[in-house]
Amino acid sequence: MTASFSNKLRRGISPVMLAIVMAVALVLWLLLGDQRSAQDEAPPPKELAAEQLHKVETRWSQAEPLSREQVLQGQLLPWQQVQVMAQVSGRVEKLLKQQGERVSAGEPLLQLSDEGRSQQLEQARAIYRLRQKELEGARKLRASNYVTENEIVRLEGEVARAQADLSAAQLAVKYNQPVAPFDGVVDRHHVEVGEYVQPADPLMSVVNVERLKATAQIPQQEANRVAEGQAVKIRLLDGRELEGEVNFVSLAADPQTRSFYVEVEVANPESWRVAGGSATLRIQLPPVMAHRFSPALLRLGAGGELGVRAVDENGQVIHYPVRVVAMTEAGATVEGLPERLQVITQGAGFVDPGQQVRTELVPPGEQNDASGVAPIETQPLPGQGAAE
Template identity: 35%
Template sequence: MDLKDAQLSPKRRGLVSIIAAGLTSLLLIIWIMSGNTYQSVDPDQLQAKEVESTVSNLPKVQTHQVAAKTFTPTLILQGTLSPYYQAQVYARTSSQIQERPATLGQWIEQGDVLVRLDPETRRTLVQKAEADVHLHRSELEAGERLFKNRLLSEHEKLRLKATAAASEAALADAKLALAHTQINAPIAGFVNSLPFEIGELVQSGDVIATLTDTRNLKVKAYVAQQDVGRMGVGNPVKVTLLDGHTFVGEITFIANLADTATRSYAIEAKINNPEGLRIAGASATLEISLPEVLAHRIPPSLLSLDPSGQVGILGVNNEQVVVFHPLTLISFDTEYARVIGLPDTLEIITLGAGFTQPGDKVEPHLQESPL
């Protein structure tokens, strides 16, 4: 090929330039289109990636779902046993002891004779009072007849009437003093003391016997002010002595006024002691069954305090925000605490709570295994 053939004609050179420019434009269009394609990624996908990136930087906590269940709380108290009925029997008239049917340690029923005093002096006083009544009644009848005939003043008639009434009152007193020479038991119980012997003189007001009913016992204890509102008369009670003996009974009394020193309320429970065991005065443990409640069972280690000192637990709400839930503790042991005052169902933080505080947003990981 000669030089003339190697050189392109102007027409051919223009065609080559047009082709080169077209290729360049095509490449530019392809590059622009590829850029638009990248930018046209779904915005929701980008937002999800941003959220995912943000969540991954949040504090991670382990949580459990807990639900309230029916629970019968038991309140444990320390108390003291004493006779349910106890009475000191006093002489109500003065005389010598004539008989003493009762003996120390004997169980007697209500109305049984404890002591008889010498009645002779009292019988004489009754006879004299009866004679005085007969005399003054006769004088009053005569005075009323004279008054009708206008032979006696009204003042004198009233004096006779008052004298007759006084004599009748004296007779009633004499008969009562005679009746008091026989001293009966006011309650059923064991004879715990008989300080006077037959032949000794007793004065009105002297204690001639002490009776204690230890077949029925009362247990007295004190309950804290935060617990007294959960109790009621009739609540079942289990009483356990130091030697292991157990008795059952119920609450019979709850004080309406707290002790000024301890701010606690006195309570009493009645139990039966049919065997008459000598346990009055002993200490005992009371287990009081309280009404059923809906309560959560939570490990005590998860409980915490807010700045004001309120007991509560940290949980996570639906927005994954840490929430402090105040609660009331009603029962606990080394493994679990029973609490009330929480929502029926909630998600509590079991691991990682120490790195968060109420109001923080967290990444919770719910555990399926039970607490």
């Protein structure tokens, strides 16, 4: 029975079909054999890369609010200070205000001799009235065609000239008594009774020190940090302090120093005698989120910028440029970083930005690189403080 089945099978399969079946079987055997050989000879690529990744130590750093101040050296000036000048010539007849006396705006300071200016004023008034009468009469005659239009125009010009002369004479008499330009104090006398003065000669100095003006120069790299309205603490050389507010920051730098002019309005309720002296200005800047590291963690980037190296969530090294806010014995306080990052504390010098690394997270308090520095405290900006 078996022999007859085999004979029937050989008779039912052609040589061509048999060759195709054998070829397919051979191809399947070769494919299965290559796959098994590859698995036996080499480990997966991922296992190989994990063994060769560089290992670094890291710790988490959390940014904290940092109150900053810009420290500048400047000087204090009176809020207003004017030298009252003579505007007419004459002899000083009387000093109406003494040095140190308070004056109100428009109050007479001294009396100059008249030098005939009052008589000139009376004459100017009389001429002005005369010219007005002449013009009024001519206009009445013009209605009857007894006066030409040109005559009317000439008389109008005479009236205008007489009015200008009258105004000048009134001012000349007014200048016999120079007045205070604003509320303040007479700071200095520059003339004495009996002294003869000419126009533009200084007579008295009037100052207003109920408010003061603190001025300073801010370096160009720090100018954008200061704005109008920021609070300022002013420390005097004797240790006393005043408070003020930024009143003005110039838009253009001084071409000689490349620094910007800053003006601060300072309250002086007790009228301290400090105008003209030097002072230290501490401008209170808006707080920033800052990190504090050991200076050993700061490195230069490819472009020469100072920065810190950290690891992202994918285990790749990132170089973050930073700006140093303060450098003290407690560490380097920097800004420009994310609020939270995994900073490399050991091995940063052996890896490059973009490189994949293996990380070992060091718990807080176990760092051996002096990166566990003290908490952030208020610090002035570097390079701006001077000895007080």
